[in-house]
Amino acid sequence: xxxxxxxxxxxxxxxxxxxxxxxxxxxxxxxxxxxxxxxxxxxxxxxxxxxxxxxxxxxxxxxxxxxxxxxxxxxxxxxxxxxxxxxxxxxxxxxxxxxxxxxxxxxxxxxxxxxxxxxxxxxxxxxxxxxxxxxxxxxxxxxxxxxxxxxxxxxxxxxxxxxxxxxxxxxxxxxxxxxxxxxxxxxxxxxxxxxxxxxxxxxxxxxxxxxxxxxxxxxxxxxxxxxxxxxxxxxxxxxxxxxxxxxxxxxxxxxxxxxxxxxxxxxxxxxxxxxxxxxxxxxxxxxxxxxxxxxxxxxxxxxxxxxxxxxxxxxxxxxxxxxxxxxxxxxxxxxxxxxxxxxxxxxxxxxxxxxxxxxxxx
Amino acid sequence: xxxxxxxxxxxxxxxxxxxxxxxxxxxxxxxxxxxxxxxxxxxxxxxxxxxxxxxxxxxxxxxxxxxxxxxxxxxxxxxxxxxxxxxxxxxxxxxxxxxxxxxxxxxxxxxxxxxxxxxxxxxxxxxxxxxxxxxxxxxxxxxxxxxxxxxxxxxxxxxxxxxxxxxxxxxxxxxxxxxxxxxxxxxxxxxxxxxxxxxxxxxxxxxxxxxxxxxxxxxxxxxxxxxxxxxxxxxxxxxxxxxxxxxxxxxxxxxxxxxxxxxxxxxxxxxxxxxxxxxxxxxxxxxxx
Ligand SMILES: Nc1ncnc2c1ncn2[C@@H]1O[C@H](COP(=O)(O)OP(=O)(O)O)[C@@H](O)[C@H]1O
Ligand SMILES: [Mg+2]
Numbered sequence: 001x002x003x004x005x006x007x008x009x010x011x012x013x014x015x016x017x018x019x020x021x022x023x024x025x026x027x028x029x030x031x032x033x034x035x036x037x038x039x040x041x042x043x044x045x046x047x048x049x050x051x052x053x054x055x056x057x058x059x060x061x062x063x064x065x066x067x068x069x070x071x072x073x074x075x076x077x078x079x080x081x082x083x084x085x086x087x088x089x090x091x092x093x094x095x096x097x098x099x100x101x102x103x104x105x106x107x108x109x110x111x112x113x114x115x116x117x118x119x120x121x122x123x124x125x126x127x128x129x130x131x132x133x134x135x136x137x138x139x140x141x142x143x144x145x146x147x148x149x150x151x152x153x154x155x156x157x158x159x160x161x162x163x164x165x166x167x168x169x170x171x172x173x174x175x176x177x178x179x180x181x182x183x184x185x186x187x188x189x190x191x192x193x194x195x196x197x198x199x200x201x202x203x204x205x206x207x208x209x210x211x212x213x214x215x216x217x218x219x220x221x222x223x224x225x226x227x228x229x230x231x232x233x234x235x236x237x238x239x240x241x242x243x244x245x246x247x248x249x250x251x252x253x254x255x256x257x258x259x260x261x262x263x264x265x266x267x268x269x270x271x272x273x274x275x276x277x278x279x280x281x282x283x284x285x286x287x288x289x290x291x292x293x294x295x296x297x298x299x300x301x302x303x304x305x306x307x308x309x310x311x312x313x314x315x316x317x318x319x320x321x322x323x324x325x326x327x328x329x330x331x332x333x334x335x336x337x338x339x340x341x342x343x344x345x346x347x348x349x350x351x352x353x354x355x356x357x358x359x360x361x362x
Numbered sequence: 363x364x365x366x367x368x369x370x371x372x373x374x375x376x377x378x379x380x381x382x383x384x385x386x387x388x389x390x391x392x393x394x395x396x397x398x399x400x401x402x403x404x405x406x407x408x409x410x411x412x413x414x415x416x417x418x419x420x421x422x423x424x425x426x427x428x429x430x431x432x433x434x435x436x437x438x439x440x441x442x443x444x445x446x447x448x449x450x451x452x453x454x455x456x457x458x459x460x461x462x463x464x465x466x467x468x469x470x471x472x473x474x475x476x477x478x479x480x481x482x483x484x485x486x487x488x489x490x491x492x493x494x495x496x497x498x499x500x501x502x503x504x505x506x507x508x509x510x511x512x513x514x515x516x517x518x519x520x521x522x523x524x525x526x527x528x529x530x531x532x533x534x535x536x537x538x539x540x541x542x543x544x545x546x547x548x549x550x551x552x553x554x555x556x557x558x559x560x561x562x563x564x565x566x567x568x569x570x571x572x573x574x575x576x577x578x579x580x581x582x583x584x585x586x587x588x589x590x591x592x593x594x595x596x597x598x599x600x601x602x603x604x605x606x607x608x609x610x611x612x613x614x615x616x617x618x619x620x621x622x623x624x625x626x627x628x629x630x631x632x633x634x635x636x637x638x639x640x641x642x643x644x645x646x647x648x649x650x651x
Binding site: 088 | 540543547548549552553564565
């Protein structure tokens with residue numbers, strides 16, 4: 001059953017069109033991520049759903065009713081803002097209690113629920129303090145607490161981790177998954193970070209210039225991106241793109257390969273973009289991958305457990321990922337024989353960016 | 363260049379000395395006036411000026427009570443009334459201007475109109491106009507409407523003169539707030555009225571205090587309109603002070619100094635009371651938290 005359904009959301013700020021026909025739905029209890037770069041319309045989408053922004057066109061259906069025209073107050077949704085937006089003049093306790101007080105919950109019950117939520121988020125020791133005296137992580141947890149204390153039917157999260165440091169982000173990703181599991185509420189999570197979307201989202205909607213361009217489980221988006229935009233939005237390091245032309249129908253050649261690739265859907269002479277993920281490139285010596293070629297190492301970026309290696313095969317530049325101990329044997333300028341499996345190649349039309357076939361064969 | 367940042371609150375001797383000198387230059391006249399207020403008439407006029415003398419409260423007494431020339435008995439002066447007038451008129455009009463200005467500023471900040479900046483500019487220009495330009499029409503208006511000499515007349519005028527300043531200053535404080543805080547309150551279920559009173563206002567209390575004190579100082583010292591538009595019953599201290607200047611017995615500097623000293627007290631008191639808020643307010647939030 002779909003809990004939230006938005007149809008054709010349009011939102012203009014003067015001449016700026018922030019949302020240009022956003023449509024998607026979220027099932028009850030689902031963790032749905034909106035993934036898009038800055039200024040793509042994530043915040044606007046969440047604000048439109050919450051009623052903070054009034055739409056130019058489109059509709060919002062929530063919990064079985066049309067709430068497009070409903071006031072912000074009383075939609076039964078909560079939001080975690082990018083800036084946390086804690087009430088600076090109130091104590092943490094009063095911050096957490098505010099939604100309950102507005103709901104008219106009896107004060108003994110308020111005290112109990114605030115206590116529970118503080119416990120759940122480990123902020124009990126901060127209850128009497130003002131938000132300004134809290135660390136970033138504590139502020140974040142208070143913001144989460146304030147959003148979930150009234151047990152909303154839908155939780156909207158606007159880049160909740162962007163203002164935190166790397167270590168905290170890692171911890172908080174696990175925390176959000178735990179909360180989702182324990183509380184079972186529907187979550188709509190906006191983020192510019194593909195890692196967050198892929199690790200937390202049960203489904204991900206990729207958003208671009210105020211439009212949703214792809215929706216699906218992270219695995220599908222990663223394995224069969226619908227276009228070049230989606231392909232480069234998901235996966236890290238980003239996918240390698242190689243520009244070429246179809247040499248004949250259903251066939252493309254790459255200058256550094258001695259045999260053509262079967263590319264279903266490509267017309268003879270059509271400019272195409274081939275996508276190959278860094279993780280799908282392996283050392284030829286490791287065996288398995290049938291298509292081998294020679295390349296030269298340009299740059300190595302050790303990340304600790306793995307190393308990202310920039311290689312060039314004739315004119316073509318690519319990134320690949322090797323385990324650190326394997327990569328340690330190579331240095332910049334070395335020749336390297338690498339290989340990939342043609343079924344891992346993604347084929348896109350160069351002009352439109354749209355995906356052409358299911359995958360290449362050799 | 364490896365220059366160590368000085369810790370706040372630990373200025374070097376050089377800075378401290380310079381600041382002290384500048385502070386002394388500014389404060390000296392005030393200090394001298396206060397000193398004079400405690401001098402006898404002869405001490406006040408002594409040449410060279412006396413720094414050490416036997417203080418007296420004579421002058422303060424004669425601010426409020428004066429021996430009548432004809433009968434020799436002690437008579438109450440009207441100075442008490444004038445002090446009341448100054449306090450009543452200034453606090454009421456600055457308070458009113460702050461209320462109206464805050465509401466207007468919130469509207470300008472959160473619900474901008476088409477051509478918002480034009481309206482704001484027009485409001486500001488009314489403040490840039492030198493008062494002398496409008497004094498004649500206002501004087502005539504007050505005469506015709508019967509507002510001249512009444513409390514409401516001068517309060518209305520001062521309120522009007524304080525509003526532009528209040529709108530501008532308070533708007534800048536609203537502009538600085540994080541609007542997501544208000545949105546969060548709305549999503550929690552707060553009504554618009556509650557958002558304004560319980561979430562916006564508490565966040566700008568420092569700014570409101572600063573605006574209030576600025577307005578109060580300007581209004582407190584205002585002379586021109588008070589001279590022309592107040593009557594015997596509504597006269598303010600600056601006007602009364604000017605009247606003591608021209609007497610047939612020459613200027614009584616001790617008396618004048620006593621009035622000035624008393625006149626300083628309310629402003630000093632309010633500024634002192636609000637000093638913490640004021641510091642944050644005048645720096646427009648740059649020393650927040
Ligand atoms: N209040 C506003 N006034 C004008 N333009 C806005 C406003 N809010 C957002 N926009 C514009 O709408 C677009 C989408 O913004 P936003 O939804 O904030 O994107 P995101 O959250 O993905 O970064 C951007 O081009 C942004 O500049
Ligand atoms: Mg945003």
